[in-house]
Amino acid sequence: MNFTFQESSVLYGMLAESTTDVILKTDPNGFIVHATAALADLGEREPGSPVGPHLLDLVVAEARPLVARAHARAMAGEDVGWVEFPAIGRDNRRRWFEIRLRALLRHDGTPYGALGVMRSVDELRSLSEQLFTATYSDPLTGLTNRTAFVSMLEHMLAARMDGCLALFSIDFFRTINMQYGQSVGDGVLTVFADLLREMLRTEDIISRIGSERFAVLLPRVSPEEAEAICRRVVTTLADLKQPVGDSHFTMTASASVARIETSLDSTMERAEMALFVAKAKGRNRLEMEKGARLATG
Structure with a gap:
């Protein structure tokens, strides 16, 4: 030219x-x-x-x-x-x-x-998309990870968005890993992640934030509404009795709900304390944050 x-x-x-x-x-x-x-x-x-x-x-x-x-x-x-x-x-x-x-x-x-x-x-x-996926996604379950969860919770707090935080912890997960092997443990995590996707609302944000721990941000719900939503997850999981690989056992989870307010540390602390209470009371149950009504799963 x-x-x-x-x-x-x-x-x-x-x-x-x-x-x-x-x-x-x-x-x-x-x-x-x-x-x-x-x-x-x-x-x-x-x-x-x-x-x-x-x-x-x-x-x-x-x-x-x-x-x-x-x-x-x-x-x-x-x-x-x-x-x-x-x-x-x-x-x-x-x-x-x-x-x-x-x-x-x-x-x-x-x-x-x-x-x-x-x-x-x-x-x-x-490359940018791969970096985003590696930075903000959990490769096993495909859910967002703790880094993404913290960012989204901070955004909800900054925007003064009403809602609740739910924490879920698969009961006796370490024992499952030791008794059945890591592949079965991975299967348990993916089964539970899929259950959360199926049972929660499309606007709810699900993250895997630790080994056997999951967090769910529930925008624009009251503690009572969040309690009903999360109780269904706990009871459905206990009734599921879905086989994982060649293994058959009942999966259960402990859960907690706290209102998203004040700060990230305050919200997490209240949810963590309620989850501790759920485990101390025998697991396979839901507990609301201190001062809210207690509920069993």
Whole structure:
């Protein structure tokens, strides 16, 4: 593709740190009039064709307004910076790119098009998503982990959102691991995680926060409503008698409920104390925080 001296000057500044990007040139309306060969990987026209696609033809529908605004701002002389968007290639795979656009100006200062640099950020997004999963997810159960749980509880407190915190602990989990083996112990954890997913509301946030311990954030419920929800979990688990692998035994859990208020430490301390009481009273039961009505499972 051929560039004027002014186009080449703009291009040099945009490519100072890279020589592997897709380069494209648009007219004032956003139609691509020149592009490097890599554009064909997106299923668009080959370089040198007399009529090119519109810039927005490269972009999935939901991201087109974002890219359209970037092009309009570039044509108005603004330095837009990098804009990220998803595209669908000729293999029908959704891939992520970022683009940076700058106006091309005539001698009198009026824009006659835009020059764009487009690069794939698919690998970076994949790595970012993997990092997010590793940082905030429990690999065994697929639930969020303690780090994510703490962040979400802090958010609820900062937003002054009403609700309750429930803690669950699988009874005699260490004994199960020792007697039946770790694979059976892992099966117990996944069975209980699936039960929580099935029985709790879609808005409830379930996390595995320790070896055999699970926490549930129940937004916008009263302690009485939280008690009813969590009691069903405790009683259903005890009645389930679901086999884990080749082993057959009754799984039970102890549970507690505390109102989310004051601070993270205060909320956790009240829930932990109620869970301690549930275990001290024989396990397989639910206890409310001190001052609230006690309930058995």
